[in-house]
Amino acid sequence: MSPPSYRTLDSPVRRRFLAGLGSLWLLAGLGLGPSPVAASLSPQQLRRSMQAEYGAQGVAVLEEWFALLDRLRPADLEARLRGVNDFFNRRIRWLEDIAIWRQEDYWATPLETLGRGEGDCEDFTIAKYVTLKELDVSEEELRLIYVRARIGRSSITQAHMVLGYYETPGADPLVLDNLVPSITRGSRRTDLDPLFSFNGRGLWAAGSSQSRADPVARLSRWRRVIDRMRQQGFIQGE
Amino acid sequence: MSLIKQLWLIVAALLLLAFGGSLFIGVTASRAYIEQEVLIKNADNASALALTMSQMPKDPVTLELLVSAQFDTGHYRRVELRSPKGEIIEQRLGGDAIRDVPAWFVDLVHIEVPPGRAVVQDGWRQLGTLVLESQHSFAYRSLWRSTLSLVGWFGLAAVISLLLTWWIVRQIRRPLSAVVEQAQHIGQRRFTTVPAPRTRELREVVEAMNRLSAAVGNMLGEESQKLDRLRQQLQHDPVTGVLNREAFLSQLQIHLDSQDARASGALALVRLAHLVEINERLGRAETDALLHEMAHGLEQFGQAHGGGIVGRLNGSDFVLLLPGKIDLGQLRHDLGRRLAAMRERGRTPVGLPGALIDYAQGDQRSMLLASLDGTLSAAETRSDEGLMIAEGPQRRSLFTSHDEWRYALQVAMAKGIYLAHYPVLDATGELLHIECPSRLRLAGEWQPAGVFIPWISRLGLDSQLDLVVIDEAIRDITHRGKPLGINLSVASIQDAHFVIELQSRLKARPDVAKLLWLEIPEAMAIHDLASFRSLCRALQPLGCRIGLEHVGASFTRIADLQDLGLAYLKLDRTLVRGIDRVAEQQTILRGMATLCHSLGILAIGEGVENREEARVLFELGLDGATGPGIRQHEKPAD
Numbered sequence: 001m002s003p004p005s006y007r008t009l010d011s012p013v014r015r016r017f018l019a020g021l022g023s024l025w026l027l028a029g030l031g032l033g034p035s036p037v038a039a040s041l042s043p044q045q046l047r048r049s050m051q052a053e054y055g056a057q058g059v060a061v062l063e064e065w066f067a068l069l070d071r072l073r074p075a076d077l078e079a080r081l082r083g084v085n086d087f088f089n090r091r092i093r094w095l096e097d098i099a100i101w102r103q104e105d106y107w108a109t110p111l112e113t114l115g116r117g118e119g120d121c122e123d124f125t126i127a128k129y130v131t132l133k134e135l136d137v138s139e140e141e142l143r144l145i146y147v148r149a150r151i152g153r154s155s156i157t158q159a160h161m162v163l164g165y166y167e168t169p170g171a172d173p174l175v176l177d178n179l180v181p182s183i184t185r186g187s188r189r190t191d192l193d194p195l196f197s198f199n200g201r202g203l204w205a206a207g208s209s210q211s212r213a214d215p216v217a218r219l220s221r222w223r224r225v226i227d228r229m230r231q232q233g234f235i236q237g238e
Numbered sequence: 239m240s241l242i243k244q245l246w247l248i249v250a251a252l253l254l255l256a257f258g259g260s261l262f263i264g265v266t267a268s269r270a271y272i273e274q275e276v277l278i279k280n281a282d283n284a285s286a287l288a289l290t291m292s293q294m295p296k297d298p299v300t301l302e303l304l305v306s307a308q309f310d311t312g313h314y315r316r317v318e319l320r321s322p323k324g325e326i327i328e329q330r331l332g333g334d335a336i337r338d339v340p341a342w343f344v345d346l347v348h349i350e351v352p353p354g355r356a357v358v359q360d361g362w363r364q365l366g367t368l369v370l371e372s373q374h375s376f377a378y379r380s381l382w383r384s385t386l387s388l389v390g391w392f393g394l395a396a397v398i399s400l401l402l403t404w405w406i407v408r409q410i411r412r413p414l415s416a417v418v419e420q421a422q423h424i425g426q427r428r429f430t431t432v433p434a435p436r437t438r439e440l441r442e443v444v445e446a447m448n449r450l451s452a453a454v455g456n457m458l459g460e461e462s463q464k465l466d467r468l469r470q471q472l473q474h475d476p477v478t479g480v481l482n483r484e485a486f487l488s489q490l491q492i493h494l495d496s497q498d499a500r501a502s503g504a505l506a507l508v509r510l511a512h513l514v515e516i517n518e519r520l521g522r523a524e525t526d527a528l529l530h531e532m533a534h535g536l537e538q539f540g541q542a543h544g545g546g547i548v549g550r551l552n553g554s555d556f557v558l559l560l561p562g563k564i565d566l567g568q569l570r571h572d573l574g575r576r577l578a579a580m581r582e583r584g585r586t587p588v589g590l591p592g593a594l595i596d597y598a599q600g601d602q603r604s605m606l607l608a609s610l611d612g613t614l615s616a617a618e619t620r621s622d623e624g625l626m627i628a629e630g631p632q633r634r635s636l637f638t639s640h641d642e643w644r645y646a647l648q649v650a651m652a653k654g655i656y657l658a659h660y661p662v663l664d665a666t667g668e669l670l671h672i673e674c675p676s677r678l679r680l681a682g683e684w685q686p687a688g689v690f691i692p693w694i695s696r697l698g699l700d701s702q703l704d705l706v707v708i709d710e711a712i713r714d715i716t717h718r719g720k721p722l723g724i725n726l727s728v729a730s731i732q733d734a735h736f737v738i739e740l741q742s743r744l745k746a747r748p749d750v751a752k753l754l755w756l757e758i759p760e761a762m763a764i765h766d767l768a769s770f771r772s773l774c775r776a777l778q779p780l781g782c783r784i785g786l787e788h789v790g791a792s793f794t795r796i797a798d799l800q801d802l803g804l805a806y807l808k809l810d811r812t813l814v815r816g817i818d819r820v821a822e823q824q825t826i827l828r829g830m831a832t833l834c835h836s837l838g839i840l841a842i843g844e845g846v847e848n849r850e851e852a853r854v855l856f857e858l859g860l861d862g863a864t865g866p867g868i869r870q871h872e873k874p875a876d
Contacts, residue, residue: 143357143364145359168322169322169357169364169367170321170322170323170363172362172363173362175362185362186361186362187361194361194362195289195292195293195359196288196289196292196359197357197359197364198285198356198357
């Protein structure tokens with residue numbers, strides 16, 4: 001079977017529908033394998049998005065973030081991890097989603113996080129994940145980890161998310177957390193109890209190579225945030 | 239390629255296009271949807287199982303149980319847990335459950351969904367990756383089923399649309415073939431008209447062609463009328479409109495020499511008595527009117543009695559030629575009443591004495607006229623109303639009664655007929671066809687047609703004789719392979735049985751039909767146009783040529799006959815005789831030949847007396863000539 005030609009059909013709705021079908025088909029043909037993510041960001045578009053949503057103050061923070069990327073790119077891995085962790089832990093004020101977004105659980109893109117200057121644990125984790133990925137840290141080695149966190153010495157636990165860095169899949173990860181400013185090994189974080197982890201592999205890859213017309217694109221939170229990141233300029237190129 | 243065929247191809251192509259397109263889009267869309275669904279199911283189930291495993295103890299039995307439980311109760315092709323290094327910890331594989339779908343279809347559609355992956359967490363460490371693939375062979379079956387029903391539906395749609403197309407094509411084809419036929423007729427210079435079809439485009443074509451045909455018909459009508467006026471001037475008496483003396487006498491001679499039913503009949507001579515006195519009393523104009531009235535009355539009488547011919551011999555004498563009439567007593571009665579009626583109707587009392595005589599083939603014209611003249615004088619002296627029967631020439635009749643004639647003719651026809659051979663040649667001396675008057679052996683001798691044809695007509699044996707002649711002609715053509723011309727009597731062509739017989743004989747011998755030229759006298763064809771038309775329609779498709787003989791007086795009617803596809807006209811001897819001397823006659827014949835050629839009809843001159851006449855005829859553009867002058871110079875063929 002050869003890829004279909006839909007040029008003869010000219011109703012816009014129909015064309016979009018068929019284009020969607022066509023790309024789905026193309027996608028299926030490619031097998032949806034983990035394709036290299038061309039997730040290089042577009043500074044101009046990011047500036048425009050930031051200007052539009054958060055004004056000059058937001059752009060200033062964005063420029064600092066760009067400066068951070070430029071500074072850390074030549075640095076070694078440890079410096080990059082620390083630099084990114086510190087940048088967000090310092091810049092961003094922790095707040096519940098309900099307070100920021102008036103939603104129970106909202107996954108913000110790094111631009112939204114930076115623009116507002118506040119975020120909850122997922123927003124920290126996503127922002128760090130995206131920044132490290134931008135600094136050429138392999139996606140394989142990064143995992144977003146759901147953890148149960150005990151606050152202080154009390155027995156009160158809270159749902160929390162951290163970013164783990166795995167040198168190897170079986171290794172004890174380095175944990176980038178917003179509760180504890182320094183980076184430590186997971187095994188030493190007795191206050192955290194890991195439950196499940198995931199990363200962008202597969203989902204991210206699928207998201208990055210699919211058009212916005214993909215009906216699955218907005219089905220999961222993770223995909224939704226990826227989609228918004230694309231619109232804002234974090235991901236460009238197909 | 240024919241229009242109809244193109245139409246069919248277009249319909250078939252559209253059907254295939256619609257079918258192929260729908261099938262392709264349907265299958266592709268379903269496949270994409272199925273792949274999407276399975277992809278999500280893989281990812282979600284992998285995540286769910288990995289999440290569960292992450293929370294459970296990580297001993298091998300628990301892991302195995304979890305994988306088994308998921309695999310056994312779900313619909314999976316593969317569930318496996320691999321260590322971070324890629325070693326298999328647990329694996330379950332299911333076979334492909336497709337059975338009733340053809341392998342080629344599976345290969346063609348080929349659904350491929352990447353497996354779902356999720357990492358099982360053991361504390362901070364990764365225990366392994368869970369890889370999960372759902373069973374999707376059900377998708378092939380449902381795709382195969384929907385493809386089958388689509389094919390079924392399109393088969394039905396194809397049948398319906400082909401039926402519709404067939405109907406439409408039939409609707410188009412009928413008027414179209416009528417148009418094509420008309421165009422072919424026009425190509426053969428037969429300017430027919432056909433009823434206008436309902437299809438608009440075709441109707442325009444047909445109307446245009448009908449207009450063309452009508453225009454040609456009008457033109458023909460005008461041309462032939464012009465020629466007829468010339469002929470009238472040459473052959474007719476200017477005062478009364480009947481034939482003048484020369485024309486009538488040559489007509490009479492033709493009848494006396496004739497080989498057909500005209501060869502016997504009656505002549506009547508009627509005189510407008512005391513013409514000089516009447517002229518003095520009434521004046522010229524009144525007298526002319528009287529003469530005209532009288533000629534007209536005689537013409538009407540002639541028409542009523544089987545196509546009589548009226549001529550004006552001199553100032554006061556009119557002669558009426560009635561072929562086929564032999565019962566003089568009856569004729570005397572009828573004509574007497576007619577003359578009495580004319581006498582009474584006229585404003586001026588006039589005397590109309592007359593004389594009657596019968597004639598037969600071989601009689602001397604001068605003797606007949608002299609006898610009539612003498613009897614008329616006798617009648618005139620007796621009274622102005624006398625109508626006397628003149629003493630005819632002594633003739634030896636072969637048989638005395640109808641029954642004897644009938645018996646003798648039947649026997650002779652049964653014994654066999656003999657066909658005389660008179661050639662019809664074209665300008666280069668090549669044979670066009672051979673005229674074949676029939677001969678019957680009666681009273682021990684071969685008798686020419688003129689002797690027995692009047693009796694054949696009288697006894698109603700025409701179609702029987704014509705069939706015998708046709709059989710003989712078929713034999714002759716088979717034997718010699720030369721084209722033959724056969725006369726048909728009008729009684730035969732009116733006989734449906736005869737036409738069917740003739741048709742079946744010619745159908746059986748298409749080779750012979752091509753060499754057969756059939757002709758009937760012009761006056762007869764005009765007289766019963768309907769029978770002649772149906773004869774043409776029945777026989778022309780078989781390949782034989784149909785023509786008219788003795789064409790002259792009714793040449794104007796050629797415009798009505800042109801659509802019949804006549805092959806040839808034999809122009810009457812009265813027009814041909816003396817052609818080398820009379821300039822007006824040449825004008826007429828040249829015009830007739832031109833008109834014939836414009837309709838694709840051969841013009842042949844009858845009764846050519848000598849080489850000079852033949853030469854002039856061919857110079858005038860006639861295509862063939864026949865007659866004694868041609869016979870003498872025929873190349874010795876037999």
